[in-house]
Amino acid sequence: MDHTNHVDGCQRAWHHIDVARFLFVVLPVVSHLSAPLAIAQALEDAGHEVAWCGPRSDLRPLIGPDATLHPTGKRWYRPDGESGMASVRSLWEGHVLPANRFIRDAADRAVADCRPDVVVADQYALAGALAAYRHGVPWATVCVGTLELTPPTDGMPGFAGFVRAQLDRVWAMADLPVDEHLDLRFSPYLTIGLTGPALTGPAPLPPRCVLTGPALGRRPHAPAFDWDAWDPGRRHLLVTVGTMAEHLAGDFYRRMIAATAPLADRLQVILTAGPQLVPDPPAHVLVAPRVPVLELMPRLDALVSHGGLGTVSEALAHGVPVVVAPIRHDHPTVARQVARAGAGVEVSFRSATPAELTVALTAVLDDPTYRANARRVGDSFAAAGGAATAAAHLAELAAAPPGRPGTHRPLSNAHGGTSLT
CATH class of the missing domain: 3.40.50.2000 (Glycogen Phosphorylase B;)
Structure with a gap:
């Protein structure tokens, strides 16, 4: 633990009395x-x-x-x-x-x-x-x-x-x-x-x-992305479980890769994980420990998420439908809210089979209703x-x-x- 408590730069005087x-x-x-x-x-x-x-x-x-x-x-x-x-x-x-x-x-x-x-x-x-x-x-x-x-x-x-x-x-x-x-x-x-x-x-x-x-802004030090590996001829799916659940996601990632294999001729998967979790990804899967999420969102066709409100709302703000695999805390609530809004579907993080995941992915990718509802939610966010x-x-x-x-x-x-x- 770092117990450092001194102030960095606080001695700088606040200026302009009309500034809060x-x-x-x-x-x-x-x-x-x-x-x-x-x-x-x-x-x-x-x-x-x-x-x-x-x-x-x-x-x-x-x-x-x-x-x-x-x-x-x-x-x-x-x-x-x-x-x-x-x-x-x-x-x-x-x-x-x-x-x-x-x-x-x-x-x-x-x-x-x-x-x-x-x-x-x-x-x-x-x-x-x-x-x-x-x-x-x-x-x-x-x-x-x-x-x-x-x-x-x-x-x-x-x-x-x-x-x-x-x-x-x-x-x-x-x-x-x-x-x-x-x-x-x-x-x-x-x-x-x-x-x-x-x-x-x-x-x-x-x-x-x-x-x-969602509050979206500039993100200094966003990670680089291998755009040369981006296939413009295929649709794109981002799979992420956030920054605090990767150690739980190994089996889920394996099932997700198997689920996307039947779609590989038309789908490219960007999966956020350390190389130790996915050491030998198939050709249709790009693996990176971190990605510039807000740069990717406008280019995505769907998102698979654990249900963290931040990532889910960022996707919906860009009209991207979501497959939610909730893990804990408020994730089940977010999953229910997304499903109720018609902007995505919920699957089991722990037990969804590759076949069930393929069905969910095909739904959000091919049924235009999900994207239309995601755009509706995104429009409401913009108005807020x-x-x-x-x-x-x-x-x-x-x-x-x-x-x-x-x-x-x-x-x-x-x-x-x-x-x-």
């Missing part, structure tokens, strides 16, 4: 960084100031050498293959609570030292919310997934009670009495959900919540506004006069997004 100051507090999960980065870019493009609190090794390549950074060090998390409530317990007990205990002091110092107008905290970076609460600073929550935003109504008995007990432990960890009126997962000022009603449907949402769709709308809500919160939590009212729908007041 934002402090982003994030956890060391790579898949959770793209959306906050895009929102921060939109804020900076609008002339505001942004500082960061999080792991230097993950953030510095993204935010550049001159950005203000309060390093937290990095605590690694390697989730297992559990599902249902077992995966929720693992998430909170194995990641959320230890990670927030690990960054607690750094987050508190960051808020005290940089005096932001607004703290912007990843939903699971509860230490950021608590530091803002302690110092009387408004904060916004960014929900990069759906597990807490649209919690499961079946298949996870005891979910609400378990999470409430964990939140009580977070208050105790911060040496603060529990505020019974405050759910730390959702800011009483502003909660930003990176999805939209085309996916969430009628699910109830927290107060002060705005749905902006993404990173620009999220930044506008944050700027409005920063400009609001001091007041009790909940006095901020999100922008009207004319500015994009869906607000609940």
